[in-house]
Each structure stands twice: as structure tokens, then as C-alpha cells.
Amino acid sequence: MTHPPSSPSGLMALDERSRSIFRDLVETYLDTGEPVGSRTLSKTSGLNLSPASIRNTLADLTSAGLLASPHVSAGRMPTHAGLRLFVDGLLQVGDLEADDRTAIDTRVSAVGRRPEDVLSEVSNLLSGLAGGAGLVASPAQDAPLRHVEFVNLSPTEVLAVLVTEDGNVENRLMRPPPGLPPAALIEAGNYLSARLRGRTLAEALSAIREEISAKQAQLDGAASALVEAGLADWAGPEQRTLIVRGQSRLLESVEAAEDLERIRLLFDDIERQEGLLSLLDEARQAQGVRLFIGSENPLFSLSGSSVIVAPYRNRENQIIGAIGVIGPTRLNYARVIPIVDYTAQMVGRLLAGPR
Structure with a gap:
């Protein structure tokens, strides 16, 4: 740790x-x-x-x-x-208890392999087992792409469908250039599919932009405008999600007025999702479980909470996200630390899929 x-x-x-x-x-x-x-x-x-x-x-x-x-x-x-x-x-962290291992294996394996289902269930699971709120940071969408398609929804909305090599589908709404003909949707989708196949968006964006600016892309004006609109939209910050479950469990530890005020401050901390994502990102720099107690992290300086986090990895053993538990400092550290560690390993194996 x-x-x-x-x-x-x-x-x-x-x-x-x-x-x-x-x-x-x-x-x-x-x-x-x-x-x-x-x-x-x-x-x-x-x-x-x-x-x-x-x-x-x-x-x-x-x-x-x-x-x-x-x-x-x-x-x-x-x-x-x-x-x-x-x-x-002084803390002696032993092996994961057999009942906890069975609960994690059973519940996480039962939800299938869709990342959103796995991550949501993991957040619920951590909350129930650890007695705090479960936290999960979804991985950044940087998997190699297999296919891109544009679907016309209305004169002011186009749906961009991005299919990754591992079968995940991401839908992004776009505002199309005015007067876009249906043929331009097909042309733009075929163009991007050919150039993005097997590459991540980050890897391919600059090359596609150079080709378009040099007028080397074999696209008509409308399709070129749609591609450029897509590139501008997709070049923003990494699209990531913070999943928080079990906040109501934090109220179970309230025994006095000062406890209620501390929990209220903790709820305020949880609402600042950008801060929690940054905290989980710190776990991505570590090799194992990481523990923050109270004011060791500025986010919890008022509520005085503890958070236990661990990274999870993809098929290439690269850290792509993190999970954790947040709660009062009276967490059962000896039990929760192996729960978070083992669950992070399970998430990585499920999201990586069969080898």
C-alpha cells in the first residue's frame, strides 16, 4: 500500500x-x-x-x-x-475475507462486460461492503477506433457514433454545419473510419487536420465541414465520469449534531466532482492502494473524512481508472483496504475481456 x-x-x-x-x-x-x-x-x-x-x-x-x-x-x-x-x-492488513471475496466475485461477474454496467455495480458494491460511499472514475475514452458513423437527428443535431476496437460504443451529439445534405454524413463517416481505424482519437486528430488544411482530403465542402466540426468537438478534455453510490450510508454513522455537520460537509465535498476525480487520478500514479486521512488531502480539510483508493488496469497493464471508498475516519481499514484492492483487480480483468 x-x-x-x-x-x-x-x-x-x-x-x-x-x-x-x-x-x-x-x-x-x-x-x-x-x-x-x-x-x-x-x-x-x-x-x-x-x-x-x-x-x-x-x-x-x-x-x-x-x-x-x-x-x-x-x-x-x-x-x-x-x-x-x-x-x-500498527495496522495488520490480512487477506480478503472469504465472504467478501464471494460477494465481489458474484455481483461483479453477474453484470456482464459493458463498462458502464460494471462500474456502476462496483460503486454500489463498495458502498455496501465498506459502509461508506463508493467512488469509481471511468477510464478516459482513448481506445483504438474501428468505425465512425454520423446519424441525422434534426436540422440542428447530428449523432456521432464511435465504435472502438473492443466493441464499446460512444455516442456524441453534434451541431452540424447549416444545410448539410444526407450524402455528406456517409462521406464524412467513411473518411473518418478509414483514417481512425486502429488508432485513438488523440493519435489521429493532428494528421487528419493537416490533411484537411492542405486540401488533400478527398471530401466535398459539406463533408469536410462536418469532419472539422467533429474534430473541434472531440479535441476537448477527456470525457470521464465519476460514479458515486451509497451517500445515504454515510448518514448511518451520525450519532451527534457535530457528526451531522461533518456529513453535510462531506456531501459538499462529493458534489465537487472535479476534485474527487483529481484525487482518484492521484491513485493512478501509485502501484497499489492509497489512503488519505482527513486533512492529508485539501478536499477533506473540513469534513475530516478518509478515502481509500486503488487503480485498475487494462489488458496492456496500463492504469486507466480508479475506484475507492469515502467515509468517516472510523472506517474498518483492515477490512476495507483488501476489499478495494481486490475489487480494482476484478474491474481490470472484466473490462479487459477474455485473452
């Missing part, structure tokens, strides 16, 4: 007693969601320490910035820095 840099307060600065108490407190907090008191730890730590001795250790850990207390009389809970230290140095 890759992740942002750890807190400077490393485990080496803690003695064995502090480390044990810190681990027990964080594990109890992640399990219950409640601040943990010294009396609870005196029963669970196995160190035969009095509550007073444990309180002294908790005070030291609080001074180090690893713990915080929401109220004066309450127990303590890990800070974001404390959670990062726990995840990096």
Missing part, C-alpha cells in the same frame, strides 16, 4: 507501554466509534496497569498530537496524525 508521508511522530518515539495502549485505544475506537477511557483500556490492554497509570500515558500521547479528547470528561480518540501512525506502523 502506498500513502502520503507519515506523521513525524514515529513509533520509535513511543515505548512499549505507550505503543500497546495506543494500539488498543485506536482499535477500540475504530470498532465502537466512541472516545475510549482509561477504565476501558485497563481492562483490555493486558498490561495490568491502573486507570491512573493509563491516564498518564494517554496524556503523553495527547501532548504528542496523536490523541484528542472531544470533551473534558470524555475519553480520547485518535487524531488524523494518530490514525496515520496507526495505519502505517
Whole structure:
């Protein structure tokens, strides 16, 4: 698992007693969601320490910035820095649980191979298994093309149908040049199919533009105008989609007014889809699962949420997208990390198709 840099307060600065108490407190907090008191730890730590001795250790850990207390009389809970230290140095991530593996295999395999179906189901699946909102960034449409066709819908609308080598179909609405005759649609489609076949749009656009500007394209004026309109439309930013499912599950963790406000801020974060896509893009630079806790990512500086993301790959082992889970910092990291990792591998295998 890759992740942002750890807190400077490393485990080496803690003695064995502090480390044990810190681990027990964080594990109890992640399990219950409640601040943990010294009396609870005196029963669970196995160190035969009095509550007073444990309180002294908790005070030291609080001074180090690893713990915080929401109220004066309450127990303590890990800070974001404390959670990062726990995840990096004390969390034991095991293999995927058998029930989770079966659920992922069964549900993802049942939806077929249409990318939109696979990605939508994966987002739902992650939400249900992990107890947060499921996030999926669709891959950029950069597969080699096999066929291009134009369909006249009205005097002001033309549908461009782009079929890729792997069988996916993408439909794009265009505004055609005025007075476009039906024959120009066929001529423009044949021209682009011949020049784009086996190449991505990015690879072929500049060559086609040069041919048209040099008047070397064997097209009449109307067909040439339609091709140029298509090139102008398709040369924009990569068309990608962010699929978010299970936001209502985030409300299940609400237990106090401050929790409700945090969830409201998290919903605002999710609405800023461009920011989430950028976050998922960061996962595309990593080799495995990546974890962001609270303010480690500016997007969650107010809501204090955690997100676990992993990239998925195409047949050529190139990273083409990412999936993830977003939720409160009290996620079950030991369980969710292998869920996200395995699901990303499943997505890549399904989208790649049979070899």
C-alpha cells in the first residue's frame, strides 16, 4: 500500500507501554466509534496497569498530537496524525475475507462486460461492503477506433457514433454545419473510419487536420465541414465520469449534531466532482492502494473524512481508472483496504475481456 508521508511522530518515539495502549485505544475506537477511557483500556490492554497509570500515558500521547479528547470528561480518540501512525506502523492488513471475496466475485461477474454496467455495480458494491460511499472514475475514452458513423437527428443535431476496437460504443451529439445534405454524413463517416481505424482519437486528430488544411482530403465542402466540426468537438478534455453510490450510508454513522455537520460537509465535498476525480487520478500514479486521512488531502480539510483508493488496469497493464471508498475516519481499514484492492483487480480483468 502506498500513502502520503507519515506523521513525524514515529513509533520509535513511543515505548512499549505507550505503543500497546495506543494500539488498543485506536482499535477500540475504530470498532465502537466512541472516545475510549482509561477504565476501558485497563481492562483490555493486558498490561495490568491502573486507570491512573493509563491516564498518564494517554496524556503523553495527547501532548504528542496523536490523541484528542472531544470533551473534558470524555475519553480520547485518535487524531488524523494518530490514525496515520496507526495505519502505517500498527495496522495488520490480512487477506480478503472469504465472504467478501464471494460477494465481489458474484455481483461483479453477474453484470456482464459493458463498462458502464460494471462500474456502476462496483460503486454500489463498495458502498455496501465498506459502509461508506463508493467512488469509481471511468477510464478516459482513448481506445483504438474501428468505425465512425454520423446519424441525422434534426436540422440542428447530428449523432456521432464511435465504435472502438473492443466493441464499446460512444455516442456524441453534434451541431452540424447549416444545410448539410444526407450524402455528406456517409462521406464524412467513411473518411473518418478509414483514417481512425486502429488508432485513438488523440493519435489521429493532428494528421487528419493537416490533411484537411492542405486540401488533400478527398471530401466535398459539406463533408469536410462536418469532419472539422467533429474534430473541434472531440479535441476537448477527456470525457470521464465519476460514479458515486451509497451517500445515504454515510448518514448511518451520525450519532451527534457535530457528526451531522461533518456529513453535510462531506456531501459538499462529493458534489465537487472535479476534485474527487483529481484525487482518484492521484491513485493512478501509485502501484497499489492509497489512503488519505482527513486533512492529508485539501478536499477533506473540513469534513475530516478518509478515502481509500486503488487503480485498475487494462489488458496492456496500463492504469486507466480508479475506484475507492469515502467515509468517516472510523472506517474498518483492515477490512476495507483488501476489499478495494481486490475489487480494482476484478474491474481490470472484466473490462479487459477474455485473452
